[in-house]
Amino acid sequence: METFTEGFGLLMVAFTLLPIIRTTNRWIRMLDFPRMQIALFLILSLLIYLLRWFEPEPWPIVWSGLLGIALLIQGRRIFPFTPFARIEAVRSKSAEHPHAFKLMVSNVRMENEHKKPFIELVRKVQPDLLLVNEPDQQWAEALKVLKKDYPYAIEKPLSNTYGMMLFSRLPLYQSQVMYRIEEGIPSIHTEVELPSGKRFDLYGVHPQPPTLHNDTEKREAELLIVGKEVKKSGRPSIVAGDLNDVGWSYTTNLFKKISGMLDPRVGRGFFNTYSVFVPFFRYPLDHIFYSPQFQLVAMKRLPAFGSDHFPILISLCFAPEKQHKQEVEHADQEEKQEANELIREGLESESTAPN
Numbered sequence: 001m002e003t004f005t006e007g008f009g010l011l012m013v014a015f016t017l018l019p020i021i022r023t024t025n026r027w028i029r030m031l032d033f034p035r036m037q038i039a040l041f042l043i044l045s046l047l048i049y050l051l052r053w054f055e056p057e058p059w060p061i062v063w064s065g066l067l068g069i070a071l072l073i074q075g076r077r078i079f080p081f082t083p084f085a086r087i088e089a090v091r092s093k094s095a096e097h098p099h100a101f102k103l104m105v106s107n108v109r110m111e112n113e114h115k116k117p118f119i120e121l122v123r124k125v126q127p128d129l130l131l132v133n134e135p136d137q138q139w140a141e142a143l144k145v146l147k148k149d150y151p152y153a154i155e156k157p158l159s160n161t162y163g164m165m166l167f168s169r170l171p172l173y174q175s176q177v178m179y180r181i182e183e184g185i186p187s188i189h190t191e192v193e194l195p196s197g198k199r200f201d202l203y204g205v206h207p208q209p210p211t212l213h214n215d216t217e218k219r220e221a222e223l224l225i226v227g228k229e230v231k232k233s234g235r236p237s238i239v240a241g242d243l244n245d246v247g248w249s250y251t252t253n254l255f256k257k258i259s260g261m262l263d264p265r266v267g268r269g270f271f272n273t274y275s276v277f278v279p280f281f282r283y284p285l286d287h288i289f290y291s292p293q294f295q296l297v298a299m300k301r302l303p304a305f306g307s308d309h310f311p312i313l314i315s316l317c318f319a320p321e322k323q324h325k326q327e328v329e330h331a332d333q334e335e336k337q338e339a340n341e342l343i344r345e346g347l348e349s350e351s352t353a354p355n
Contacts, residue, residue: 078270139163168192219251
């Protein structure tokens with residue numbers, strides 16, 4: 001039992017240290033996801049070791065210290081997403097802001113047959129903007145009933161689990177479906193007009209996740225390309241979708257610095273959206289980032305409807321006159337170079353991929 005406990009603890013230490021390596025290797029980047037679970041396993045290993053085998057000798061002290069250091073590393077990563085951390089995105093003090101709107105983001109899971117519950121959920125929460133990830137043609141047909149309430153739409157259903165659709169009550173302009181890195185993996189860019197006449201940019205993204213056969217250079221490149229576009233435009237912007245990455249990863253933090261955007265979950269909670277079916281292993285894969293011209297009114301995870309993702313609903317208000325009240329992080333020169341290198345690797349990996 002002692003050998004097993006030490007072996008299991010050593011494995012958790014290795015899982016903690018490997019993601020420190022700056023690499024797009026899938027086996028290492030997958031370890032970014034279960035940091036909370038690894039932290040819990042480290043606590044368990046440390047408690048068992050201290051209660052059953054600890055002796056005031058060099059090896060037990062060293063081993064306990066190693067587990068403790070690994071636990072601190074994991075804790076440092078996930079702490080910002082606990083209610084004990086400083087809030088990054090301030091909340092609007094006006095509950096009925098005249099420039100408020102609601103955005104719902106949902107990965108419907110292409111194979112999911114529960115289309116009616118999803119439509120009922122949309123009608124219940126009444127978002128002004130609805131971003132749908134993973135719709136195929138069957139989903140597109142089912143969602144036609146929403147067009148009565150959503151006169152503006154961008155539709156790109158696909159049968160490869162990377163389809164995307166955007167429904168809007170608000171007018172859309174300059175809408176584009178783009179393939180930034182990979183053919184078959186679209187993203188959306190559009191201008192949204194508020195009733196006041198003010199416009200903002202909305203980016204819908206769904207890059208490829210790390211899998212048994214794919215590293216993450218394309219995922220990183222797509223996200224960082226969008227981040228650079230946001231920064232270059234200087235316009236009020238929202239980036240939303242299933243990013244297949246977690247908020248505490250190095251790449252997501254780099255994206256925030258490159259783009260100058262805010263994460264409303266910092267200081268509020270994890271808002272885990274995946275997987276509905278495996279409660280212990282849940283991660284925040286569906287994201288909504290926005291520039292400081294917006295303020296948060298409310299944000300919540302919506303009920304499950306048959307997909308493996310929970311939907312996310314956020315209510316924001318457009319308040320550019322208050323943007324100075326929110327601090328954003330900015331990338332230094334080294335981080336800008338790192339972003340450019342990751343983009344280059346992603347583009348090169350696609351250009352050399354077999355047809």
